[in-house]
Amino acid sequence: MAVLTGVGVGLGVASGPVARMADPLPAPADEPSTRTPDEEKQRAHEALEAVARDLEQRGEHAGGTAQEVLEAQAMMAEDPSLADDIDDRIAGGKTAERAVHDAFATFQETLAAMGGYLGERAADLGDVAQRVLARLAGVSAPGVPDPGHPFVLVARDLSPADTALLDLDQVLAVVTTEGGPTSHTAILAREKSIVAVVGVAEAASLAEGQTVIVDAAAGAVTVDPTSDQVAEATARAEKRRTAAAAPATPGALKDGTAVPLLANLGKSDDAAAARDLGAEGVGLFRTEFLFLNSSEAPTVADQQATYEQLLAGFAGCKVVVRVLDAGADKPLAFLNDDVEENPALGLRGIRVLRAREQILRDQLTALAQADAATAARGEGADLWVMAPMVATVEETEYFTSLARELGIKTPGVMVEVPACALLADRILAVADFASIGTNDLTQYTLAADRLLGSVASLQDPWHPAVLRLVQEVGAAGRAAGKPVGICGEAAADPLLAVVLVGLGATSLSMAPSALADVRASLAEHTLDDARSIAEAALAADGAASARAAAQAAASQTAAA
Template sequence: MSILRGVGIGQGIATGPVVRMAPALPEPAHETSTRGADAERVRAREAMTAVAADLQQRADAAGGAAQDVLEAQAMIAEDPTLTDEVDARIDEGATAEWAVHDAFAGFRATLEAVGGYLGERAADLDDIAQRVLARLQGVAAPGVPDPGHPFVLVARDLAPADTALLKLDQVLALVTSDGGPTSHTAILAREKGIVAVVGAADAAALTDGTTVIVDAAAGTVNDSPTSEELTAAAERIASRAAEDATPAGPGALADGTPISLLANLGKPADAADAVARGAEGVGLFRTEFLFLGASQAPTIEQQRAAYVELLSAFEGRKVVVRLLDAGADKPLAFLNDAHEENPALGLRGLRALRASEDILREQLTALAEADAATSADLWVMAPMVTTVEETAYFTSLAKEYGLKTAGVMVEVPASALLADRVLAHADFASIGTNDLTQYTMAADRLLGSVAGFQDPWHPAVLRLVREVGDAGARLGKPVGICGEAAADPLLAVVLVGLGATSLSMAPSALSDVRRSISQHTLEDARRIAASVLLADDAAGARAAAVDAAQH
């Protein structure tokens, strides 16, 4: 028996035959064109335009987090600077194939050097280049295979365009040799509820047709399962399916302590799925969908209509709406068009809104009007709040518009360390673990080269969570978690032990988290959390939690 180890996403388990991703297309030959520059330019433009259109079509079909990623890829495929680079190589006599390959490689190196949002887009360039080359060569783009039967997909990693449109009735599980718990593959697998083990370094050794057991809860892949192990796995699969089919009750610990389980949503149309999966409300509604891709801010009327649609789906239940979080990885020309060397540390979140207060006031107006027209329990919060003064500014402004519950996102160590003073002004705090980890670890969460630092299990991050949890308990203020960390079933228990009173996540993660927290009392959660804080690093913290949870 051989056991491969990686990072499991969720608590699911699956069995089936391995099917490997097809290898990438080979590097084209560097040869002089026989068609002429004009013909090669036409070929290159047509291929890049076709790929951009295909990516946009996939984005429209995917929705959710995948849509944002794919739309960004579509924009890259038609980036004028990249097109100019391709044309320059063609003018020197290159074929369209070589020009695309070399221009994309050069552009990739440039973006990697810049880092930040652009650095992350560099990682997508390989996939886009492969799609353009396939179009030029008249062959199928490397991607998810279709063997005609359910299978376990094994790959080095998956491009966002592939992950976004996986056939969920065919792909039983994902196993990748690269990536970590916050990679695109992990995030999209979690969003879609796919069993996955990422970062399994030896996955390349798996061969097509081999029956494996992929156990996300254990973070393992068993490539030589016995009949008894296969039977046990089948029983777990059936048991989980039966539990998922049972109407979900409110989130609670084993001792009855209530823990609200909420959904992270990106647009009103996602509400129905969240309700069906047992979400008790919304812990994070991202309003960026109204603004991204627009040349000017949406009107109050346009915003109000979207907010009414959302709130109407959650009558009588809590809905936490985050004000526009622009800047850094979500630049908006009409909000801040100034060049910034390091936008993650620049004018983003509330800073950007405050600099364009008319946009902030229009959003608050639309939210207040939507609140008056519906019966949901609307909470509003500002993103990227750093100081006590910013907290007082936002909460007083929200109250000026009649919004009764106003809080802040804690994503910066400064606001976590002064949580007691922040919560003296705010009605609640919501911890965004993705950004809090980024700023604590000084590791851009969108930069693949430092992805290993971007782990919310790190004790330094969790100690900051404890600061906020303790402050909330002392002041009687709710503390929620709305980052990816809340979707990790075991980490969810730790977060509750650190003082979180609600957890918000992708709807597909609700069932596993509900099941996980129901197995532990509040005393258990606090004991597990205490053991985690004694660790030196993220791996040690995770191991400590596993050990403590079993005793």
């Protein structure tokens, strides 16, 4: 028996036989075409269009985040610059297959070199290329196997198209050799409640049909387990299913200390589904989707309609809206079209909004008007609005003053920059609340791009340096009598959620699918337990040892 380690997604556990994903199609031969250039161009364009339509159809079927991801892939397939590159290569005598292969490979290399969000999308582009090449060859694209029985899927990584449409009656769990907690495999697995462990490099050695236990809570894959281990995993899985089916209750610790569990949302249409999963409100509403597909900023009226839908969907609940967080990996030409060598440290977040203040004014106005309109109809929510990427007290004063001037009752800040965390006492003397974005806070604390695979091992919110900064903000919140929420991916980790509460977090916001696991984890510990577990993690020297120390401390408190 061997135990392989990786990054677990959620608390799930499953066991079964391995079925491996087929290897990618080989590179097409680099030989002269026997067709005319026009014939080859037509073949290439027809294949690109067919793949784009297929991805769109898969997205419509999948819905949710998966639809957004697949629609983005469809846009990749129809990118005009790619089509032009393919045509140029065909004009030079290449076959459609070779032209597609080389053009996509060049584009992938460019994206990978950019790092960040665009670098992470290089893998998505590779999947599109495979689908186009399969279409040209008249064969099925490499995809999820169908062994005729339930199985544990093992792959290098999963494409968004495959992950979105997994048959959950057949796929017991997913194990990938690549990817991290922010890969599309992890994001979609979390959304669909798929048991998954990603980044398990040694999983490449797993054989077809070999029995494994996939334990997402432990981030482990047990190879050739004993019958007792399989029985224990099966019992745990059944216990989780029973707990998930029970009516959702408000988030709370074992001693009754309330910890509101909120949802991270990207569209107002997702409100009903989040409430069905037990969300007590919204801890992060990302407004970027209103802006990203536009050549200019949306009008106040257009924004107001979206915000009214959101607030009505959570009438009577707290709703925290983040104003536009653009720049870095989400560039918008109408905000800032300057080329920056290091955009993650450039004009982004509140900085770019100050440079284009009318856009910020319009957004705050739309939010205030939506708040007033829904309240007048008896559909009002408790609207809080926060600014992204705040680094200084002066930026806090600027945002809160402008927000109040335009009718926002509860303005706050996101803590994503270490400077903001270290000045939290002064910042919370001005802002009404703070919400810690653990993804960016980890990135800037460890100087490790949060979407760059080569430094993924550093991008871990369990690192004691990150936890110390969270503790600073929690202490400042207690002293000022102001709430401190968590809205990064860290809140979706059930054990880390306990640690964050022990460090002073007063609410947790996450992907709705993670709510049940986090609710169950909090209910096992008192506030004193949470503080003890947090202290154990803080005393560690690194992320892995902090997680291990917290697990040991949690076991001790549970046994006491």
